[in-house]
Amino acid sequence: MQSITRARNGLPARSASPGASPAHTLALVGSLRSLLLPAEAAAFRTLGTISRATGRGGGTTLPGKLLWRVDRGAIAAIARRFTNGVALVSATNGKTTTAAMATDILEQLGPVLANPGGANLTSGVSSSLLAPSRATRAVLEVDEAALPPIADAVVPRVICLGNLFRDQLDRYGELEHVANRWKRVVEASTATLVVNADDPRLAALARGRERAVLFGVDDPRHALPGLQHAVDSVYCTSCGTPYAYTAIYSGHLGDYACPNCGEARPPLDIAACEIELRGLEGSSFTIRTHADDVRVELAVPGLYNVYNAVAAAALAIASGATLANVAAGLSRFTAAWGRFERIPIGDRQALILLIKNPAGANEAVRTLVSGGAPRTAVIALNDEIADGRDVSWIWDVDFEPLAEHLDHLVATGTRAEELALRFAHGGLDRARITVEHDLELAFDRGLAETASGGELVVMPTYTAMLELRGLAAKRGGLPAYWEATT
Amino acid sequence: MNIRVAHLYPDLLNIYADRGNIAVLKARAEARGHTFDVHAITLGDTIDPSAFDLYYLGGGQDREQQIVAPDLSRHAATLRSAFDDGAVFLAVCGGYQLLGRGYRDSSGRELPGAGVLPLETVAGERRLIGDVLLTCDWAGGSTLAGFENHAGRTLLDAGALPLGTVVAGYGNDGESGAEGCRHGRAYGTYLHGPLLPRNPWFADLLLSEALEHVSGRAVELAPLDDALERAAHDVAAARARSRGGR
Numbered sequence: 001m002q003s004i005t006r007a008r009n010g011l012p013a014r015s016a017s018p019g020a021s022p023a024h025t026l027a028l029v030g031s032l033r034s035l036l037l038p039a040e041a042a043a044f045r046t047l048g049t050i051s052r053a054t055g056r057g058g059g060t061t062l063p064g065k066l067l068w069r070v071d072r073g074a075i076a077a078i079a080r081r082f083t084n085g086v087a088l089v090s091a092t093n094g095k096t097t098t099a100a101m102a103t104d105i106l107e108q109l110g111p112v113l114a115n116p117g118g119a120n121l122t123s124g125v126s127s128s129l130l131a132p133s134r135a136t137r138a139v140l141e142v143d144e145a146a147l148p149p150i151a152d153a154v155v156p157r158v159i160c161l162g163n164l165f166r167d168q169l170d171r172y173g174e175l176e177h178v179a180n181r182w183k184r185v186v187e188a189s190t191a192t193l194v195v196n197a198d199d200p201r202l203a204a205l206a207r208g209r210e211r212a213v214l215f216g217v218d219d220p221r222h223a224l225p226g227l228q229h230a231v232d233s234v235y236c237t238s239c240g241t242p243y244a245y246t247a248i249y250s251g252h253l254g255d256y257a258c259p260n261c262g263e264a265r266p267p268l269d270i271a272a273c274e275i276e277l278r279g280l281e282g283s284s285f286t287i288r289t290h291a292d293d294v295r296v297e298l299a300v301p302g303l304y305n306v307y308n309a310v311a312a313a314a315l316a317i318a319s320g321a322t323l324a325n326v327a328a329g330l331s332r333f334t335a336a337w338g339r340f341e342r343i344p345i346g347d348r349q350a351l352i353l354l355i356k357n358p359a360g361a362n363e364a365v366r367t368l369v370s371g372g373a374p375r376t377a378v379i380a381l382n383d384e385i386a387d388g389r390d391v392s393w394i395w396d397v398d399f400e401p402l403a404e405h406l407d408h409l410v411a412t413g414t415r416a417e418e419l420a421l422r423f424a425h426g427g428l429d430r431a432r433i434t435v436e437h438d439l440e441l442a443f444d445r446g447l448a449e450t451a452s453g454g455e456l457v458v459m460p461t462y463t464a465m466l467e468l469r470g471l472a473a474k475r476g477g478l479p480a481y482w483e484a485t486t
Numbered sequence: 487m488n489i490r491v492a493h494l495y496p497d498l499l500n501i502y503a504d505r506g507n508i509a510v511l512k513a514r515a516e517a518r519g520h521t522f523d524v525h526a527i528t529l530g531d532t533i534d535p536s537a538f539d540l541y542y543l544g545g546g547q548d549r550e551q552q553i554v555a556p557d558l559s560r561h562a563a564t565l566r567s568a569f570d571d572g573a574v575f576l577a578v579c580g581g582y583q584l585l586g587r588g589y590r591d592s593s594g595r596e597l598p599g600a601g602v603l604p605l606e607t608v609a610g611e612r613r614l615i616g617d618v619l620l621t622c623d624w625a626g627g628s629t630l631a632g633f634e635n636h637a638g639r640t641l642l643d644a645g646a647l648p649l650g651t652v653v654a655g656y657g658n659d660g661e662s663g664a665e666g667c668r669h670g671r672a673y674g675t676y677l678h679g680p681l682l683p684r685n686p687w688f689a690d691l692l693l694s695e696a697l698e699h700v701s702g703r704a705v706e707l708a709p710l711d712d713a714l715e716r717a718a719h720d721v722a723a724a725r726a727r728s729r730g731g732r
Contacts, residue, residue, distance in 0.1 A: 166501070174547040240553060383725070389617065390633045392679045395503030417718035421683045424714065425509040435714070 064119075064127030072153050078129045079154040082113070084137035086154050087315055088191075090147045090182075091162025093360040094308040095120070097300070097336045098162055099141035101312035105321050105329030106137060113138040118337065121146045122153075129154070137319065144178050151185045159186065160194040160315040161202050162307070165251055165359035166396075167388075175201075194314045196307070197266050198253040204237045206266065215314035216255075218271040218288075222303055223247035223254065228362055228398060238263045250304060251359040270317060272310040277303065280340075280351075280371030287313050287326055294323040296330045300340055302367035304360075309333075340367075343472045348450050350443075352468065353459045355379075356387070358396035364459065365402045373405035374457040378446040380413040380439055380464035387461040391415045394422045403428040408449060410434050412442030413464050439467050487705075489515055489696045491524045492538040495546075495554050498528070499581050504544030506680030507578070510689050511540075518707050520697065529557050535568040540696040543581025545678060548591050551580050555597035558584055562600045569602050574696045575672035578681060582666070582674035583607040583638050592637055603667050603674050604643040610659075613637045618657070618677055619726035620650030620665050629653070630685045631722035632677030640676075642667055649675050654730030671695050684718040686710070 067074060079086050089099040096118060103114045113135035115128035120143045128140065142150050144167075151159065161182065166175055179201050186193055186205045195202040197214035206212035227234065227248060234243055234252050241260035248254040257264035268288075275285040282299045285306055298309055313326045321329075335341040341352045353368070355361040368374065383389050403409075403426040411420040416435045424430050436442040443458070450456040460468050493508060508524060515522040527533055546554060569575065577585040586605040589597045599606075613635060620630040630650055639659040642648060648658070649666025657665035658676070666675035673692070675681065682689040690707050697705035 174549075176547060176549050235549075235553065389725075389729075390615075390635060390679070392503040392506070392633060395506035395509075395680055395683075396500075415718075415721060417714055417721055418684070420714055421718055422506070425506070425513060425683065430714065435717070 063130055064125065065123035067130065068122050068126045068153075075126050075129060075153045076155060079138070082136055082138045084110075085157025085319065086138040086140060087158035087160060087319055088140050088142045088147065088151060088154070088156045089160045089162070089311075089315065090142045090144055091196075091311075092144060092165040092167045092357060093363070094162050094304060094311070095141045097305065097308040097339055098160065098311045098315070099139050100336045101309055101330060101333050102160070102315045102319075103139045104333050105312060105316040105325050106139060106319060108325045108329060109321060110137070111135040113140075115140050116337075122149055125150050125154070139315070145181075148181050148185050151189055151191075156189070156191045158194060158315055158318050159189060159191045160311060160318075161186075161196065161205070162311045163196055163199050163251075163253060163359075164201055165357060166393075167357040167359075192318045194311070194318050196253065196311065197268055198249060198255070198307075200234075200237050200243065200252065200256060200263075200265075203266055213269050213314050213318045214266050215270040215310045216265065216268045216272075217249050217253075217275070217303070217307060217310065218255075218268060218273040219275045219285075220247040220255070222275055222277070223249060227252075236261060236263055250307070250363060253307070270310060270314040272306050275303070275306055277301070277306075277370065280367065285309075287323065289317065289323065292323055294327045296327050298330055299333065300335050301371065302340075302363055304363040304367070305340075340364075342455070343469075345447060345456075345472060345475060347452050348447055348454055348456060350447075350456050350458050350468075350472070352465065353457070354462065354465050355397075355459045356462055358393055361394075361397040361399075361459075365397070365399060368457065369401045369405070373402060375405065375407040376410070376446055376449045377402065377406060377408075377457045377459065378410045378412060378442050379419055380442070380458070380460040380468070381411070381415045381419040382413045382461045382463045383415050384463045386463050391418050394419060397422075399423060399426045406432065408432055408434065410436055410442045410445050412436050412439050413461065416442075439464060440471055443468065443471060487697055487700045488521045488523055489540060489693070489700060490538045491522060491540045491542060492527050492533065493524050494527050494541060494543045494558070494581070495550075496526050496528070496544070498550040498554050499544040499546040501545040501547055501550070501580070503678065503680045504542070504578060507544075507576070507682045507689075508542060510680075510682040510686070511693060514686065514689050514707075514710065515693055517710055518693075520693075529553070533561050533564050533568075535564045535571065535573075538568065538573060539699045540574045540576070540692065541565065541568065543575075543577040543585060545579030545581060547580070548593070551584065551589065551591065551597060552595065554580075555584055555589070555599070558600055559598035562598075565600045565602050569670065569672055572671060572699045574692055574699060575602060575674075576692055577603070577672075577674040578678055579634075579636060579676055582676060583640065585672065585674050586640065586667075589638060602672050603669050604646040605640055605667055605674075607638040607640045609637045610639045614656035614660050614676075616655055617722065617726035617730040618655030618665065619653040619723050619730060620655075620657075620677070621653055622650040624668070625687070625691070628687050629719070629723060630675075630677055630681070630688060631719050631726055632675075632679040632681050632685070633722075634676040634678070636676050640667075649673060652731075654726040656731050660731075671699075679722065684715055684722055686712050686715045 103112045106112045113133045120141045192211040194213045197203045198216040236258040239261040243256035246255045271288045272285045277283045343350045353364040420433045446456045512522040583589040584599045586599045586603045588599045589607045592609040615635045648664035
């Protein structure tokens with residue numbers, strides 16, 4: 001206990017005693033650079049163990065935070081341990097799921113290091129690299145804004161970019177800004193670029209690039225009847241003319257061509273086709289490459305998970321996996337953390353669908369409704385930094401198909417009233433809306449209306465999801481998040 | 487009565503949930519027995535200035551503003567004559583900038599504006615992002631709560647009136663304490679969130695002015711149950727007080 005207390009005093013955020021100031025701690029830690037790498041890694045890892053032991057949270061990012069600040073060169077050296085390379089996965093939506101799917105596929109070739117628990121900023125990624133592991137390859141999910149510094153530090157062998165939608169403009173800035181930063185990352189890197197050809201801005205990144213793998217969806221039967229509200233990137237990246245779409249699959253993703261200059265979706269190297277969606281249960285589809293194809297069974301629902309799966313397949317194939325590995329890996333896959341995740345609560349279960357931006361929430365709504373819309377839902381809108389302080393995005397979500405079927409909405413979270421207003425203007429009678437700021441009370445209210453053996457739909461923003469998982473853990477349904485493997 | 491609405495470039499200027507503002511105006515008009523007839527006007531369309539009582543322009547990212555600006559400037563004379571005739575304008579964020587005389591964006595490009603509002607905008611170094619709270623002394627001290635996220639620094643002409651005074655947040659330029667602009671029946675603001683769902687008094691003010699444009703006489707609007715709206719406003723206002731302008 002004594003050593004824990006001492007070490008805890010040395011933590012930068014909590015440091016109080018003058019003898020262990022943050023600067024002092026950092027200088028001390030920095031001198032470790034002269035030691036052998038494994039020792040250094042072990043020293044930083046110890047800090048994470050202490051952080052968990054003291055209950056200060058996951059401890060998933062603390063060691064990395066220090067290493068990142070002290071010695072970025074060490075991160076490159078650690079990354080080089082992975083003889084089969086490091087793959088980075090970024091996207092507005094689906095990066096956690098895509099990375100987890102790719103890990104499941106590549107694990108058939110040998111152990112893979114991943115960054116669980118959404119630790120996708122510089123600190124989390126460097127902490128993950130420090131974990132003791134026999135892995136010869138790493139698949140790391142990376143926050144959109146953190147991609148430039150992380151790509152610079154770890155020198156990835158593969159960069160997989162899934163999609164770019166408007167998201168938390170208060171945090172990421174305008175879409176164009178993120179796209180330009182990614183462009184510079186890609187231009188400066190020799191990695192194999194795995195990109196979604198259905199996203200015009202991303203497809204443009206692969207133009208003229210030798211080592212590029214283009215993936216996408218090819219099944220017009222699943223196209224939307226028209227563009228959804230508030231789509232981005234529907235104007236030609238070369239000349240600004242609106243694209244003509246022969247199929248729109250989600251948001252601005254689809255099969256497009258510019259009627260003016262002829263810029264069009266490039267041919268797909270790896271395509272998902274012959275897709276059968278099975279409501280909330282899952283889907284099956286064919287992954288087609290230039291050489292061969294394979295039928296895949298997936299236990300997570302919705303077209304957006306087909307996108308995640310084809311992205312993971314493309315990443316894995318670019319990293320040496322076979323189509324047989326792809327089919328086997330994807331068939332093993334179950335929901336990533338909070339993404340269509342089912343959590344048992346007593347004799348009922350909660351179906352958790354993380355919502356964080358219009359494109360992702362639209363897909364969650366679309367999938368929910370296709371599987372038989374719920375009569376009761378608990379929706380939690382928080383406005384912390386990780387959720388986006390600006391809550392206006394809820395007005396860009398097409399909640400109407402859900403509102404139409406609801407008998408009761410429990411609106412909760414720090415901005416519950418805004419959510420209630422959104423649904424009131426989306427056609428739901430105000431008498432059917434309960435505003436309950438307290439997440440636990442809201443959750444119980446929803447559970448009380450759920451039949452024994454039934455399922456309660458809960459749609460939380462990011463910090464509300466963490467809180468919800470905390471509640472579920474308290475009631476015995478879940479391990480703590482740093483213990484979760486996916 | 488029927489309020490005829492021109493929603494300008496809804497396909498391009500829609501970044502901050504602008505349809506929330508339209509939905510609120512429509513619902514509040516219909517709750518008083520009026521109709522609210524929205525027409526989308528986009529690139530290449532023509533505008534008949536006698537055909538509309540209310541014009542709405544939403545926010546857009548730089549790229550969308552670059553596409554819109556040259557098209558919008560074709561309509562400058564039309565929009566000014568609609569303004570002179572007493573039509574109502576509400577412009578938010580990017581639309582606010584383009585309803586002024588012009589905007590110099592972050593790449594140094596000069597975008598022409600419609601020249602309805604007496605102001606100019608130049609992109610600054612740092613984006614001004616956060617919760618905002620305004621008081622409107624001209625409206626009996628009523629408050630407006632919203633969120634702002636803009637690179638533009640908007641400078642009002644001498645004698646031009648702001649929409650409100652910043653209680654918390656940045657406002658037009660982060661320095662003057664002024665936010666937005668009101669000029670006759672034309673209103674511009676950086677507040678989104680969207681603006682109107684949680685600020686229903688302002689929605690009603692726009693509606694009554696639009697109805698006056700329709701009928702040529704003052705129109706009284708019956709009060710609605712705004713308990714939820716007021717609660718949402720109060721949460722947003724508290725947010726601005728505790729963390730606006732940082």
